């Protein structure tokens with residue numbers, strides 16, 4: 001995971017509520033055992049391409065200047081549904097680095113941090129304001145995301161503060177060495193002690209799966 | 214100090230370390246894997262040069278990418294590779310696999326409770342969002358992502374933010390023809406698919422107490438469609454009776470100790486929840502979805518809504534897109550909408566009671582000539598039981614296809630899809646765009662409603678069918 005610095009990039013308006021992870025990446029693409037980066041081509045497949053495989057000109061990420069978007073200005077409950085982490089891989093594969101939404105699917109939200117895609121919770125009114133300031137004709141479509149200081153700057157220069165769980169924020173700022181697994185592995189002694197205590201307190205959790213062959 | 218919720222009691226008993234800012238390191242009691250995520254999960258541990266810490270606490274089965282045709286014919290090349298990967302991976306790691314052909318294979322969330330792997334008060338995870346299903350037994354269970362699967366395999370723990378708590382009271386008696394599925398679709402319609410986001414939901418009230426364990430599993434299954442990762446129901450005597458004697462349930466003296474612990478799990482009378490909702494169930498009708506989100510739902514005798522009247526811009530845009538995708542006209546009754554496919558199955562509704570209720574409608578009738586209808590039992594055990602009761606004959610005689618256990622058309626991961634533009638009534642839990650195949654139009658409903666649609670050839674009100682009582 002790369003450290004998340006200050007990001008200034010094009011932001012695309014995509015305000016539809018309840019965009020589920022099936023829409024972000026179809027299950028068939030994940031069954032195909034593709035590399036994470038290759039999934040980018042299939043991100044938002046059903047919205048992005050027409051049945052004949054050509055691009056759907058109506059889809060915002062197929063339009064200039066939003067083709068280069070690294071930030072998504074999304075609707076409520078973004079990433080709801082299936083737990084597939086491929087949704088995050090696909091979005092990152094197509095170059096997205098941050099999503100601003102009024103709320104997120106919980107599993108998706110967790111998955112984002114595991115991979116370095118930044119989910120930012122902002123009130124819908126703030127997201128609508130940012131969208132209202134987008135000027136695609138004159139190139140005014142970029143927003144700045146500062147994770148360190150936790151604010152977003154709209155194209156018109158307005159600032160919006162946001163909050164990220166401190167543990168998650170630090171991991172994103174630090175990059176790879178701070179992932180959950182590296183940190184938990186250092187706690188092996190605590191895990192062993194917990195299990196020893198727990199075996200005594202709730203023996204059935206362990207013994208009922210051990211006695212059977 | 215106020216009493217504690219069941220959620221809090223279970224959470225506290227699993228905290229290994231407080232990481233600050235309401236993040237905790239939790240112990241994982243049970244981990245279940247399937248063919249889609251399992252092989253990669255095991256591989257990722259090896260790639261990091263780690264070992265699987267507690268292989269005896271992880272279990273695996275094949276359900277997502279396998280064919281449900283007779284003899285498993287038609288499992289795709291990739292499906293076969295995944296299954297092979299799962300076999301090799303579990304063998305080398307020492308993880309127990311319930312393979313196809315074995316008497317207990319089935320959908321992860323169906324076999325967990327069946328085998329007694331799912332226990333009250335246990336913390337169970339699986340790389341699948343419908344893991345909340347297991348909350349019907351009184352477990353704390355939730356879906357996790359791929360990176361988290363690696364974390365669990367390597368450490369038998371997981372880092373999680375503590376959610377808030379919500380209690381949904383379901384009070385009253387369900388009317389004839391109304392099932393747990395209808396009730397949850399109603400609840401999702403009322404609270405919204407984002408309404409449970411950030412919460413662990415406990416379902417309570419007389420309607421829940423009166424439900425069978427299988428109905429409770431259906432209720433909890435749909436929690437993620439409410440946005441909640443966790444749904445749970447307090448264990449009671451019914452739960453204990455259900456678990457007793459199951460393959461991996463504790464026995465003898467362990468059982469007595471477990472039961473004493475389980476009896477103390479229900480939320481204390483003075484426990485406080487962050488949010489409480491009360492819903493009267495007496496007047497809830499059978500429900501069916503009209504859109505591409507489970508919250509886009511209506512009573513079967515209702516009218517397809519006029520989306521232009523929705524005040525909320527996000528909802529309006531989503532609803533308009535949904536109607537277009539579904540090919541429906543606002544303001545018309547949903548009853549009578551012609552149907553091409555019917556799918557009875559999935560971890561929401563593929564247990565024996567589901568098949569019995571569908572068979573009741575199908576018995577002595579014929580599937581409409583314009584409809585293809587499948588019944589896919591949730592597990593080998595369900596299939597055996599159904600066959601012992603002759604339900605397979607009831608379905609076959611009526612013109613349904615009787616298939617092998619698996620996820621099948623719920624997720625379309627193995628080419629078992631509804632063709633583009635065709636309309637299906639499905640007992641699964643997701644009507645998302647393309648969920649049952651690109652361009653497929655899905656209406657979620659109960660098993661009885663799905664059977665009724667198969668017979669009628671269009672969306673129908675199961676209450677109009679006799680022999681229901």
Ligand code: SF4
Nearest residue numbers: 343559560620623624
């Ligand atoms: S039946 Fe459907 S929802 Fe359930 S585990 Fe399988 S794919 Fe997921």
